[in-house]
Amino acid sequence: MSAAATTHDHSHGADHAHDHHEPGFIGKYIFSCDHKVIGIQYALSGLLFLLLGFFLMLLMRWSIAFPGQPVPGLQFVEGLPGIGWLFHETIGRWAPGGIVNGELYNMLGAMHGTIMVFLGIVPLGFAGFVNFVMPLQIGTIDMAFPKLNMWSFWLFFVSGVLMLYSFFVGTGPVQTGWTMYSPLASTTTLAVSNVWAHGHTWWLTAMVFNISASLLGSVNVITTIINLRAKGMSWMRMPFFCWAMFVTSFLLLLAFPPLEVAALLQLVDRVFGASFFLPTGLMEGGQHLDISGGGSPLLYQHLFWFLAHPEVYVLILPAFAILSDVIPANTRRPLWGYKSMVYAALTLGFLSFLVWAHHMYLTGMGTMMSTYFQITTVLISVPSVILLTGLMISLWGGSIRFTPQMMFASAFLPMFGIGGLTGLPLAFTFIDLALHDTYYVIGHFHYVVAPGTIFALFAGVYHWYPKITGRKMSDFLGKLHFWPSLLGMNLIFAPMFIQGLGGFHRRWYDGGKYFEQTSSASNWVTELTHNVFGLFGMDVPNNLLGLNVLMSVGAFILALGQVPFILNVFLSIKGGKKTNSDNPWHCTTLEWATPTPPPHGNFTFEPVVVRGPYEYSVPGCNQDYFPQWEIEPGKAAPVPAAPTPAPAAHH
DSSP states (O other): OOHHHHHOOGGGGGGGOOOOOOOOHIIIIISOOOHHHHHHHHHHHHHHHHHHHHHHHHHHHHHHHSTTSOOTTHHHHHTSTTHHHHHHHHTGGGSGGGOOOHHHHHHHHHHHHHIIIIIIIIIIIIIIHHHHHHHHHHTOSSOSOHHHHHHHHHHHHHHHHHHHHTTTSTTOSOOSTTTTOTTHHHHTTTTOSOGGGOHHHHHHHHHHHHHHHHHHHHHHHHHHHHHOOOBTOOGGGSOHHHHHHHHHHHHHHHHHHHHHHHHHHHHHHHHHOOOSSOOTTOEETTEEOOSOOOOOHHHHHHHHHHHHHHHHHHHHHHHHHHHHHHHHHHHTSOOTTHHHHHHHHHHHHHHGGGOGGGGOGGGOOOHHHHHHHHHHHHHTHHHHHHHHHHHHHTTTTOOOOOOHHHHHHHHHHHHHHHHHHHHGGGGSHHHHHHHTTBHHHHHHHHHHIIIIIIHHHHHHHHHHHHHHHSEEOOHHHHHHHHHHHHHHHHHHHHHHHHHHHTTOBTTOTTTTTTOHHHHTOOOHHHHHHHHHHHHTTOOOOSSTTHHHHHHHHHHHHHHHHHHHHHHHHHHHHHHSEEOSSSOTTOOOSGGGGSOSSOOTTSOSSOOBOOSOSOOBSOTTOSSSBOOTTOOOTTOOOOOOSSOOOOOOTTO
């Protein structure tokens, strides 16, 4: 154990002294400029939005499995004092008799996608972890622009409030999918004269705030990593976590502005009567719409998908970042192929801007253009496979500790593999034309971001929780969280491939009940489902409709599996086992050299990096890890490579 990590040599404290008065509660925890507090704010907000998005999905799954039947407990909740009014105004007024109809289903689908991606996974996976961990890993005292960091969180918070407010307005939240395609999104409920009663207005406004927050955050991360690395922290001594977040920041910086422009232009179309995305000759109710026309709906799709495919890697790269710390620490082996993974992440970031139109094969693009996007889509699978292979080979020959974070990390690898492999056929136009907008696409995407990315986020919470709180989360509750999550995720998403190949459309609120030629098909999976449910006295049809029930049962198993996690997060703050050192997992990166929890200014000594980030099981070392900041016994401190001046501008 490093002396720096355990004794906190205060003789160097003057180097990082801050001349400031102690802020009050609001200044310290609400409007904080401390990167660690902001990271926790982002993480907790993201977890709450993930919970909300998951609840919306449960309502959708009930409608799909049991169309026309009242959702259990919905009317009971509406009858409760206080919360009943709130629930009625947001959900209940669109569900007469507790039944989810097509209108409400469209709202749930659009808001589920929006909340999970823009208000859940990105704030937790990128903003939460990068804010708390990255400055510690590169050995700096804060982000480059602390006040800008605070502003980024509060812009995000405002975007979340505006998005939630759309549930209360006259038309309810958006019904046109999380992609908000024009001309449908630009003309829906156009007869409502008050633009502020449109859920679309609030969705678009919220997205402008959300994207602005991401832009401020990404500029901050890029500047911090380039300029504020500790002495000796050369580029190739930087943990892969920081590399992945660095690439993610560039994706946000370059890909999000097109969607912000698209949102503003669509807002102008709706509020001021412009026609950026509205073509001439649109009809509604047998009448020509009173619009100037001349716009291009395809322009909106290009702007949206130019963001939304890099956005997929904004979701994935933080997952790889987290696992690059979790897996070596729990296998006691170096990260295999570190440099290859760095170059793969850089290549992935570059190629992610060249594949967006594979989402648009149905728009009628020519064979030359479709061939180009087929080639780039296949090419981008190569760096993804390199990243996955590096993590998988890192397991080989390791002395694996099956902690909760390692269990989630291990499960990520095959789950993400399934998501990636099932996406490859969609790269080709002749396959995508048949499978587009079916459950096959939903299954592919969700395997990437649900048992894929979200499992990695859980691993990160378990891994860094002791550094944040000084206490470990319960291993028993962690494993009780893992197994139902693994089972539930696969029960939900695996049958989607079968339904998708059978022609099930992603937007059938009744789950395909009224499409008999499609839903009547059966196979060995439907027969097995019918027989298994029959053992419990349930009459599940022996056709593709029966899989709807199976997937919905999986969703409720997944919901139950999150209860131990929620209890674990909050109960462990006071009741968790105290860590016996500042480095309880015996890790090698710089965040474990700080006191627990890290104070304002982070380090009690000046960190100097003398080796790479993954020195585990080094021959000749008297312990199975060699921290980046620890000098070999009997040797003088080496001259640091590529020193970076200590930050002073924001003290």
